[in-house]
Amino acid sequence: MGERVYATYWVETAYPLLQAVEALAGEQSSGTFVKVPGETPELKERSGARIERLTELDAVGEPSLPGAGAPKAAAEWRRAEAEISWPLDNMGPSLPNLLATVAGNLFELKQFSGLRLLDLRLPEAFRDAYPGPRFGVEGTRRLAGVARLPLVGTIIKPSVGLSPEQTAAAVDRLAAAGVDFIKDDELQADGPHCPFDERVDAVMRVINAHAERSGKKVMFAFNLTGEMDEMLRRHDRVLQAGGSCVMASLHSVGLPGLTALRRHSQLPIHAHRNGWGLYSRSPAIGVSYVAWQKLWRLAGADHLHVNGLRNKFCEADESVLASARECLTPLFAGAGRGCEAMPVFSSGQWAGQAFDTHARLGSADLIHAAGGGIVAHPGGPEAGVASIRQAWEGALAGRTAEDVAAEHAEFRQALETFGP
Amino acid sequence: MGERVYATYWVETAYPLLQAVEALAGEQSSGTFVKVPGETPELKERSGARIERLTELDAVGEPSLPGAGAPKAAAEWRRAEAEISWPLDNMGPSLPNLLATVAGNLFELKQFSGLRLLDLRLPEAFRDAYPGPRFGVEGTRRLAGVARLPLVGTIIKPSVGLSPEQTAAAVDRLAAAGVDFIKDDELQADGPHCPFDERVDAVMRVINAHAERSGKKVMFAFNLTGEMDEMLRRHDRVLQAGGSCVMASLHSVGLPGLTALRRHSQLPIHAHRNGWGLYSRSPAIGVSYVAWQKLWRLAGADHLHVNGLRNKFCEADESVLASARECLTPLFAGAGRGCEAMPVFSSGQWAGQAFDTHARLGSADLIHAAGGGIVAHPGGPEAGVASIRQAWEGALAGRTAEDVAAEHAEFRQALETFGP
Numbered sequence: 001m002g003e004r005v006y007a008t009y010w011v012e013t014a015y016p017l018l019q020a021v022e023a024l025a026g027e028q029s030s031g032t033f034v035k036v037p038g039e040t041p042e043l044k045e046r047s048g049a050r051i052e053r054l055t056e057l058d059a060v061g062e063p064s065l066p067g068a069g070a071p072k073a074a075a076e077w078r079r080a081e082a083e084i085s086w087p088l089d090n091m092g093p094s095l096p097n098l099l100a101t102v103a104g105n106l107f108e109l110k111q112f113s114g115l116r117l118l119d120l121r122l123p124e125a126f127r128d129a130y131p132g133p134r135f136g137v138e139g140t141r142r143l144a145g146v147a148r149l150p151l152v153g154t155i156i157k158p159s160v161g162l163s164p165e166q167t168a169a170a171v172d173r174l175a176a177a178g179v180d181f182i183k184d185d186e187l188q189a190d191g192p193h194c195p196f197d198e199r200v201d202a203v204m205r206v207i208n209a210h211a212e213r214s215g216k217k218v219m220f221a222f223n224l225t226g227e228m229d230e231m232l233r234r235h236d237r238v239l240q241a242g243g244s245c246v247m248a249s250l251h252s253v254g255l256p257g258l259t260a261l262r263r264h265s266q267l268p269i270h271a272h273r274n275g276w277g278l279y280s281r282s283p284a285i286g287v288s289y290v291a292w293q294k295l296w297r298l299a300g301a302d303h304l305h306v307n308g309l310r311n312k313f314c315e316a317d318e319s320v321l322a323s324a325r326e327c328l329t330p331l332f333a334g335a336g337r338g339c340e341a342m343p344v345f346s347s348g349q350w351a352g353q354a355f356d357t358h359a360r361l362g363s364a365d366l367i368h369a370a371g372g373g374i375v376a377h378p379g380g381p382e383a384g385v386a387s388i389r390q391a392w393e394g395a396l397a398g399r400t401a402e403d404v405a406a407e408h409a410e411f412r413q414a415l416e417t418f419g420p
Numbered sequence: 421m422g423e424r425v426y427a428t429y430w431v432e433t434a435y436p437l438l439q440a441v442e443a444l445a446g447e448q449s450s451g452t453f454v455k456v457p458g459e460t461p462e463l464k465e466r467s468g469a470r471i472e473r474l475t476e477l478d479a480v481g482e483p484s485l486p487g488a489g490a491p492k493a494a495a496e497w498r499r500a501e502a503e504i505s506w507p508l509d510n511m512g513p514s515l516p517n518l519l520a521t522v523a524g525n526l527f528e529l530k531q532f533s534g535l536r537l538l539d540l541r542l543p544e545a546f547r548d549a550y551p552g553p554r555f556g557v558e559g560t561r562r563l564a565g566v567a568r569l570p571l572v573g574t575i576i577k578p579s580v581g582l583s584p585e586q587t588a589a590a591v592d593r594l595a596a597a598g599v600d601f602i603k604d605d606e607l608q609a610d611g612p613h614c615p616f617d618e619r620v621d622a623v624m625r626v627i628n629a630h631a632e633r634s635g636k637k638v639m640f641a642f643n644l645t646g647e648m649d650e651m652l653r654r655h656d657r658v659l660q661a662g663g664s665c666v667m668a669s670l671h672s673v674g675l676p677g678l679t680a681l682r683r684h685s686q687l688p689i690h691a692h693r694n695g696w697g698l699y700s701r702s703p704a705i706g707v708s709y710v711a712w713q714k715l716w717r718l719a720g721a722d723h724l725h726v727n728g729l730r731n732k733f734c735e736a737d738e739s740v741l742a743s744a745r746e747c748l749t750p751l752f753a754g755a756g757r758g759c760e761a762m763p764v765f766s767s768g769q770w771a772g773q774a775f776d777t778h779a780r781l782g783s784a785d786l787i788h789a790a791g792g793g794i795v796a797h798p799g800g801p802e803a804g805v806a807s808i809r810q811a812w813e814g815a816l817a818g819r820t821a822e823d824v825a826a827e828h829a830e831f832r833q834a835l836e837t838f839g840p
Contacts (some may be wrong), residue, residue, distance in 0.1 A: 099695065
């Protein structure tokens with residue numbers, strides 16, 4: 001009792017700010033467009049959403065999004081940050097119902113020509129109701145046998161079109177090159193051309209053989225995205241074959257899907273955020289990953305994609321770093337209850353990003369995934385992997401890219417090939 | 421073999437159009453940023469996405485979204501409609517994996533300053549793999565005992581804060597007023613203040629009592645949104661209590677969640693699209709509901725929210741009608757295999773919209789849900805319900821609002837109270 005959920009929004013409106021935000025708070029709790037019987041002051045006091053803070057920002061001369069209303073002769077669309085809180089009793093500690101409250105029927109409200117969910121603060125009841133990641137940073141490091149450096153990862157390419165045996169052959173080359181981590185592409189799950197079970201069997205034969213020789217088992221994230229029963233069955237197949245990771249596309253499986261997978265899973269869950277552009281591309285509508293990843297961590301994501309510095313997509317470096325920092329920031333106080341997830345840096349990555357990624361993140365608890373940065377290294381994949389490890393060793397020792405290039409041929413070649 | 425998935429996009433780019441769309445097709449199939457071994461011409465021919473059509477539209481002098489790249493001295497951002505196809509073999513008939521292909525890592529591509537998914541065409545393999553709605557229009561009409569007119573629906577308000585007994589008391593008044601359909605608010609699922617099971621028991625006592633007296637059982641959509649196991653258990657509770665409908669928030673439960681619910685369910689599934697504004701508010705990024713609702717119909721939605729004419733949200737009437745028409749358009753040829761869902765018109769609705777909704781949709785196969793339009797009718801809820809039925813009877817008989825107002829006091833009062 002008394003616990004509340006807090007959400008912070010960026011809003012833009014032609015109406016008086018407080019009036020517009022009050023409409024949002026009303027619509028998302030006990031209010032309605034028309035006064036109805038039963039909406040007593042006591043009920044509003046008990047169940048109504050509350051405006052905790054309203055900070056006015058800038059103003060613009062035109063609405064950012066079409067469709068919003070405006071008072072007659074409106075000349076200014078004002079922007080603000082608004083923190084709103086709800087009694088936990090409205091929805092209980094339930095992620096799917098939290099979503100309907102903090103990111104439901106509010107993006108369409110006529111009051112707003114812009115609305116973004118920036119952040120969430122959840123009461124500890126959510127921590128008690130949800131499992132969070134089973135492995136997180138520490139468990140992933142243990143399973144992958146990587147103590148200190150980031151996991152050096154890569155992805156199977158071409159994304160689709162390889163048979164299970166061709167996939168296994170690619171894994172064979174990458175494992176021989178020394179990678180710690182390999183993932184399926186998000187386009188490859190259980191297509192008729194590369195059935196999941198056959199891929200698991202073929203790939204794990206190769207990985208297990210390497211592990212017998214070297215003592216090191218490459219972590220392969222098998223993309224088990226599918227229907228509920230398929231996902232649980234596929235997880236078991238990976239587990240039985242000796243695999244150490246499964247992957248799911250978050251927006252494809254949904255929150256209850258991920259939670260059910262997590263409750264069943266005995267392996268780390270590598271969470272792919274494809275589709276994220278829908279939430280992030282417009283500055284005027286969407287959800288911040290700082291808020292979004294909290295839901296998926298509670299549901300059980302062990303690894304979360306955050307894009308990478310100087311990536312090939314549209315996201316700015318500051319946004320990538322904010323996401324990664326948030327993944328590593330405890331959601332709740334108390335040892336082992338922070339639900340930290342391992343951020344996955346990918347897209348356009350090679351050895352060179354190690355220096356500024358480390359300097360700006362202040363951590364090496366991440367997966368550094370490179371495609372071309374490994375397989376297109378002129379010295380071959382082994383040199384590509386080596387160049388990334390050299391860069392991170394250097395970064396952790398406080399040395400510069402120039403220092404490392406002077407010392408290591410593999411990194412020097414990477415710099416010449418992929419550098420600016 | 422040979423079957424393909426087709427998706428149509430609206431795109432905006434500063435790059436040569438064909439080159440930009442080719443990047444999308446490559447990224448979402450066998451291509452990658454850097455040429456990799458194994459990407460043979462045979463593999464590309466077999467697994468690559470294909471550009472089926474590229475229709476240039478207008479051009480603008482500034483990018484609609486920030487973050488996109490542009491060639492040096494770009495002065496024009498050109499827009500086009502692009503149809504792209506994929507071999508079904510890339511993903512198989514799997515909705516979660518279809519989503520990662522047609523609405524995955526493409527919204528963030530640097531080539532585009534705008535990208536919207538407009539439509540989808542799916543091969544019949546999806547029809548064979550998915551159940552579709554179990555009840556649809558015909559089954560809903562049968563369960564609700566409404567043969568010809570739209571179901572006259574309403575929603576429990578205040579949205580949250582009522583106890584189970586207070587909810588049941590509201591249902592008692594609304595059932596006495598003669599409504600066909602009542603739904604929980606999407607904010608109300610299983611909060612500690614109004615637990616699901618107690619609400620079902622209290623509400624069904626009232627509904628069953630009315631049904632014994634009148635022979636008509638009001639259809640109540642109980643919002644069972646939650647975790648997978650909770651949803652299935654809650655469904656069973658509704659079924660055992662004699663209920664005839666369950667409701668789920670689509671974006672909260674995800675595609676595998678809805679499919680699993682549908683495979684278990686013996687009741688119509690009322691699908692709430694809260695959060696839809698995220699996909700629809702920006703003209704530059706998002707997904708059309710014409711495309712989106714196809715996925716949810718395949719997964720099993722019987723009723724789909726489409727907003728309403730002259731609604732209180734930001735959506736234009738043309739968009740509402742396009743969505744509703746699409747829900748009633750068969751997805752596949754062949755009797756009983758069209759997966760048609762019943763569109764739910766709501767938001768700012770009263771009797772008056774019956775005339776143009778019917779004229780422009782050409783159908784009465786819908787749920788016409790009014791809140792204030794029923795409970796705030798000056799003659800009371802019974803008059804509110806009567807006014808909506810009078811309007812639809814008139815509309816179906818080809819009469820005008822003026823005709824109906826001249827004849828029926830309830831509709832006349834509604835017109836005076838809610839009309840323009």
